[in-house]
Amino acid sequence: MPLVPRRMGIDTQQEFVVYMDRECVVCRSEGFDAQTRVLVHNGGHRILATLNVTDPGLLSPGEAGLSNSAWLALGIRASDHVHVTHAPTLDSMSDVRAKIYGHRLSAPALDAIVQDIAKGRYPDAHIAAFLAACAGGRMDRQETIDLTRAMVSAGQRLAWGRAPIADKHCVGGLPGNRTTPIVVAIVTAAGLTMPKTSSRAITSPAGTADVMETMTHVGLDVPAMRRVVEREGGCFVWGGALDLSPADDVMIRVERPLDIDSDAQLVASVLSKKIAAGSTHVVIDVPVGPTAKVRSDADYLALKALLEDVASACGLELRIVRTLGTQPVGRGIGPALEAHDVLAVLRGATHAPNDLRMRAVALAGHLLEFCGHSRAGEGHDRACQLLDTGAAWAKFQAICERQGGLREPAVADIRHPILAETTGLVHAIDSRRLSRVAKLAGAPADAVAGLEMHVKLGEHVERGAPLFTLHTETPGELAYAMDYLASHPLVTIGKPGADA
């Protein structure tokens, strides 16, 4: 029973929705009701969608309305017809149930679950049940290895025909810690290969891809990416369209509002992306601090052991670098503001944030040693040299030119400073609130939005001096951020003499 597809003009993001009239013969004969999961196919394109039933007048009974994402995924062209049938049974859900009941999952079971998730066959509630069942230390070492492998297998895997392929990752939770562009510039200036794929922001005010996008084009496909890497040894590409560990993107989308942290998911997420990207040598920056993702020594050691175990089983060389996670890094928080910091470090500007520079140099030094470019103990100095001579900056410009040109990031129209209400020492900066304020100001959707820090922990500030400046594009967003700040201060100042 073919139906005429109609674009509804409704954005439901990754959730596919199909709209059908209550009196539609397919609804009636198949016994479909609102919220039924259905299979929609248009020739070779197939999606699982949720059915919304429409009142008379919105659609004719022979039409199938499609949400924007469903329309795109089905590749609808003029004169196409779609078919809507019952969604097939999800056999892999029996394995999810087994996990819920406390059983181990075999490699084939994890493969089947991850394939179904990657193909969009699981509604969010099923994914959430899987994530909840796996969290809380309920995945053992072998299951985490098998999950990682399953996530790699469910997508594309890049091969570079050479080694080493350098890569880095930061476990996150530290606003402004935008070392990646600098590390790539240094490492590729040394002649190593570092074809960097990055994500956009998930819960943070900016991802590396958002930051790089304020300076160059990051939406390269694999052939374009290969051309840049062939010439320059590195690239800055948004990985979201390359189908690298696609189940990871789906799980992260569901995990985010649930705010579940699970070492097994974290390790599988990080390592599957690196393996799929063809990396062989990976440095992982793990900031540890009270408002970072990893908050204690014990958590750090457990995560490190699992990362090393799983990487080793998957044939990935890994080096974990523990860093301080007590306060934001650099000055800017938000895509363009972080790009300004990155450029200042690369250009050796006198106002360049030193903490960002030191972190990037340390990580690049590890990679230079790790990949055999520098001898042990000499990587750090070599990284400094590549940065200070301008070699890294030249390489950064060359890569950006090959990706379509380098441009200066913009600056927001509205800049509103927040002033200290007392004189004293900066006792604490709340990273979580700071991310929230940057997002309320419009980041990352508005690339120039965010905030610019003017103080660091332990600094003395005078009453009336600026603590940070809000950057926004609209008065509404400024008001929203200010409202939040009224009850959620970011910076705690101690009275002079009261402490330290």
Next chain:
Amino acid sequence: MPLVPRRMGIDTQQEFVVYMDRECVVCRSEGFDAQTRVLVHNGGHRILATLNVTDPGLLSPGEAGLSNSAWLALGIRASDHVHVTHAPTLDSMSDVRAKIYGHRLSAPALDAIVQDIAKGRYPDAHIAAFLAACAGGRMDRQETIDLTRAMVSAGQRLAWGRAPIADKHCVGGLPGNRTTPIVVAIVTAAGLTMPKTSSRAITSPAGTADVMETMTHVGLDVPAMRRVVEREGGCFVWGGALDLSPADDVMIRVERPLDIDSDAQLVASVLSKKIAAGSTHVVIDVPVGPTAKVRSDADYLALKALLEDVASACGLELRIVRTLGTQPVGRGIGPALEAHDVLAVLRGATHAPNDLRMRAVALAGHLLEFCGHSRAGEGHDRACQLLDTGAAWAKFQAICERQGGLREPAVADIRHPILAETTGLVHAIDSRRLSRVAKLAGAPADAVAGLEMHVKLGEHVERGAPLFTLHTETPGELAYAMDYLASHPLVTIGKPGADA
């Protein structure tokens, strides 16, 4: 920033959706994107909804489109305006996360979670995570008690000002086991009080409310229900609109597609409904068999112990009755078909299904003893007597008359017999497939749809004799059921002499 509400004519069932234009000033100033969770309020009415963003032309930027359920829940009237803001943080999710990480939940934590679920504040993925975290034996006895109490507290609680208040429940999984109408008729004919609230089908082809609705009006509110009970001592009411343990309905809706079985959830679900309905003495029918919900001795004993423990802690008198769950009960499967069986038993018709009669009499006998009407050992005979003298039938008619009149259930236009392909003994009847076929035929939405069994386990059948008859209203549904039957036979027939 007030917005003009507009009914979209889109049925999304219990999920509330609000539609807003991409350029709407509220979307822009609040930083809303598709799938953002938002709070929509219209005066005192507030709902949490998922945002769908529309392309230009569908809505004007000053409008807020509402799904049908959201429109109703907000009680929109002409000239009303709605406000859309960020959804408040769900503090109780930190307790769900604690459960996911393996911690016990306190009574206040369970109260907060259940309240939020009952009020529709959790999206499905959050509920699924909670259910998965609680399944697999991860709720201890005290948590199950506290969950039950929390579920009662989150809704209305009926009080009858007398005792005992009799009730019954079947743990389910046995198609056609429609004893409730008969038990209520017998028990109230004995002068006891049994104000029965029942649910509609969830995963099965019929719930007691669906069956009773083919004979009388079941959508009574509490005052109307009280008037019937005052006069007749009993009633047959759909409980879905009475706000009894409303979190249970929400959780069941999410649990159903996940197909998670959890003793804690089951016990809290069953007992919270009974306590909220004001019942004091409850008989629970637990069918045990290979395709019933409870499949083994060990499962039965574990469930029985937990039911008794939690009931006792909540001050509920409970008697568990283990019954045989090896094959469907009665002849009809589907609302009207089961109603015909119920009426045949009540009327003492010669063709009345004896298994249904025996089960109902046994349960009613337990209740008569348990509630002090009959002495121990005499309840069964008294129940038979009330049925055989026509007292139960008279009472059933009287109750239905007070609820708006008794009518004869209808019969489907299309009746298609399925014939035995070989001669032999009936070795097995698959209850799960049988439910599936009845639903494919249209039950419970089409009240007359379903199937009528002609054979029982162990019976001899001749090749060509009818095994069962499909009842449907449309050729499409008949075809759908036949398709399924072609690859999923319901009845297994052994060759003569090959067995038994």
